[in-house]
Amino acid sequence: MLNEQQIYDILSEIPDPEIPVITIKDLGILQRVEIKDDTCEVYITPTYSGCPAMKLIEDQIQEALKGKNVGKVSVKLVYSPTWTTDWITDEAKEKLRKYGIAPPLHSTVDKGVLIGKAKVLKCPQCGSQNTEMISQFGSTACKALYKCLDCKEPFDYFKCI
Amino acid sequence: MTKQEALFSYTLRLGDNALILGHRLSEWSSKGPLLEEDIAMTNMALDLIGRADAMLKYAAQVEGKGRTEDDLAYKRGERQFLCNLIVQLPNGDFGYTIARQLIMSAFDICLYEELVKSKDETIAAISAKAVKEVKYHLKFATDWTLRLGDGTEESHQRIQKSFNDIWMYTGELFEMNEVDAILIKEGIAVDLNSLKARWKKIMTEVLLEATLTVPADTYMQTGSRKGVHTESLGYILAEMQYLQRAYPDAKW
Numbered sequence: 001m002l003n004e005q006q007i008y009d010i011l012s013e014i015p016d017p018e019i020p021v022i023t024i025k026d027l028g029i030l031q032r033v034e035i036k037d038d039t040c041e042v043y044i045t046p047t048y049s050g051c052p053a054m055k056l057i058e059d060q061i062q063e064a065l066k067g068k069n070v071g072k073v074s075v076k077l078v079y080s081p082t083w084t085t086d087w088i089t090d091e092a093k094e095k096l097r098k099y100g101i102a103p104p105l106h107s108t109v110d111k112g113v114l115i116g117k118a119k120v121l122k123c124p125q126c127g128s129q130n131t132e133m134i135s136q137f138g139s140t141a142c143k144a145l146y147k148c149l150d151c152k153e154p155f156d157y158f159k160c161i
Numbered sequence: 162m163t164k165q166e167a168l169f170s171y172t173l174r175l176g177d178n179a180l181i182l183g184h185r186l187s188e189w190s191s192k193g194p195l196l197e198e199d200i201a202m203t204n205m206a207l208d209l210i211g212r213a214d215a216m217l218k219y220a221a222q223v224e225g226k227g228r229t230e231d232d233l234a235y236k237r238g239e240r241q242f243l244c245n246l247i248v249q250l251p252n253g254d255f256g257y258t259i260a261r262q263l264i265m266s267a268f269d270i271c272l273y274e275e276l277v278k279s280k281d282e283t284i285a286a287i288s289a290k291a292v293k294e295v296k297y298h299l300k301f302a303t304d305w306t307l308r309l310g311d312g313t314e315e316s317h318q319r320i321q322k323s324f325n326d327i328w329m330y331t332g333e334l335f336e337m338n339e340v341d342a343i344l345i346k347e348g349i350a351v352d353l354n355s356l357k358a359r360w361k362k363i364m365t366e367v368l369l370e371a372t373l374t375v376p377a378d379t380y381m382q383t384g385s386r387k388g389v390h391t392e393s394l395g396y397i398l399a400e401m402q403y404l405q406r407a408y409p410d411a412k413w
Binding site: 145 | 198204206208210214
């Protein structure tokens with residue numbers, strides 16, 4: 001039977017359904033794996049309470065472990081510790097930027113962004129800081145919609161929570 | 162009433178408020194005045210329904226009778242719901258929805274920032290998540306209250322009327338009963354009276370900045386804590402529960 005680390009490594013490869021360039025591990029959704037008797041418990045945490053991707057992620061986890069020597073798989077949704085964008089690794093943030101999504105700023109500097117006034121956000125296409133918020137709520141629960149006033153392109157910002 | 166019964170009732174109350182307000186906001190889907198606002202309101206609906214899912218799941222677990230969160234949402238009758246009257250009210254115009262959202266987001270921020278300290282770990286964890294999301298909801302409702310209040314003569318007059326009309330449903334938010342008494346003693350629930358001053362302060366600041374008048378606290382409508390609801394709740398449930406009533410246990 002595979003051990004906890006081996007299972008964790010397999011699950012680390014699962015891409016996020018909404019942003020396939022990063023994995024559920026990069027995002028901090030995948031918390032930990034615990035083996036209890038013949039059951040493999042996988043703990044995941046949602047980015048937002050109502051994130052519709054959670055069910056899909058659960059299915060992906062079941063799928064990834066199908067046919068592997070792991071016993072019964074039980075996916076558990078946990079709310080504590082509360083998910084924060086600060087868990088996203090620097091490497092994953094760079095992947096987000098290349099994909100065209102402005103990565104979340106650290107929660108300590110995001111206050112100005114939340115108010116929508118501070119110009120601290122860089123356009124992921126041209127790097128200009130001359131950007132403006134269009135809407136706090138974007139294409140998914142975790143993103144806000146911005147536009148670049150220099151290259152005129154709209155872009156998603158992975159908002160900090 | 163045992164502690165377990167009180168906790169079941171309390172989590173239902175929190176879950177039902179999120180569920181019904183989320184359902185109301187979802188009704189704006191494809192009907193928002195601007196595409197961005199349409200998306201914003203459905204995003205908030207998603208946060209609220211997510212919170213309802215977590216709370217009702219926990220309620221079902223506390224009850225321990227084998228029911229699920231879906232059973233609680235789809236198979237309870239009107240009198241068994243414990244959501245406040247204000248979340249049941251029909252959306253009205255955009256300004257009316259914004260007025261209700263400001264009242265509820267301000268209330269939620271006061272409530273959940275305290276519930277983060279609850280001795281019940283599950284409630285504390287769900288609350289920590291809620292606080293992060295509600296900050297965005299409050300910001301959204303505040304922005305639009307300012308825009309409509311300090312906007313044109315018509316928008317000002319209409320949102321003022323919305324606040325005036327809805328105000329009599331705000332008193333009930335702070336009402337407490339035996340459930341609160343038991344759980345406050347256990348360090349699980351918050352004393353709702355202690356939230357009132359802060360809620361009023363947020364409301365007053367936003368309304369005054371929006372050049373609006375804070376309505377006077379006169380007659381306050383109550384009933385929801387006893388399961389006596391507005392006429393609207395029955396209509397919401399008729400739509401929301403239709404599928405599970407017509408085709409019990411249907412899955413897709």
